[in-house]
Amino acid sequence: MPYEAPDLANLSLSDIAELVAARKLPPVESWTPEQTGDSEMRVAADGKWYHQGGEIKRPAMVRAFSSLLSCDADGKHWLVTPQQKLSIAVDDAPFIAVELQSEGDGKDRTLAFRLNSDDLVFADADHAIEMRDGLPYLHVRGGLWAKLARPVYYELANLALAEDPEGVSIWSKGAQFSLMAPA
Known part of the structure; x- marks a missing residue:
């Protein structure tokens, strides 16, 4: 099959x-x-x-x-x-996050990502979302990261802006992630 x-x-x-x-x-x-x-x-x-x-x-x-x-x-x-x-x-990150599934709101939200390798990753304390040079990345495992594809990032940013227009952060599985580029 x-x-x-x-x-x-x-x-x-x-x-x-x-x-x-x-x-x-x-x-x-x-x-x-x-x-x-x-x-x-x-x-x-x-x-x-x-x-x-x-x-x-x-x-x-x-x-x-x-x-x-x-x-x-x-x-x-x-x-x-x-x-x-x-x-x-x-060249950059070994994976690309190509799809996002979100369930819940605020601190009760859970975010799941599908990678271009078809691996599935939940954003949580061990799988952080981090901004680097204005681009979002998701920790996959053991120092390996996935860059969020542009449509996935826009979807994530829209969710964050709807909940937190000033801070632009989002929660997943009890962990909070800022989508603002570090100053």
Whole structure:
């Protein structure tokens, strides 16, 4: 059966929570392979993946590679397996948040995002929304971030402005996030 990306608009937050809980990522943070090298791969600022200059067009390959991503303390990105650790160039953020689902209001709001890798992420204390150079990013896991696609950012900003026109902040799962660029 072919893989189908989740459509957040047709899922309840409990459905999304079940999908998030069911996603089993490899334990890349526990692997310490001795062999290192260069993957000859790059994630462009628009979220497209490339190998040796050619775009990787199969979504299943992007999903597979994205599950092996890690980011070290120096901000360098790696593809990690038990046997090897290969560097990967990332122009901006390795993921793009392409869809948003919001439920509730104010402090009782929950925000769920679908990434271009089809991963699902709830914004919360461990998955912060942060402004960098006037652009919004969502923490995905272990130093990996997703840039919010422009339509997703506009949707999020409209929700925030409707609730907090002066402070322009938004809540999700008990955590508050400012959508204002730091002064």
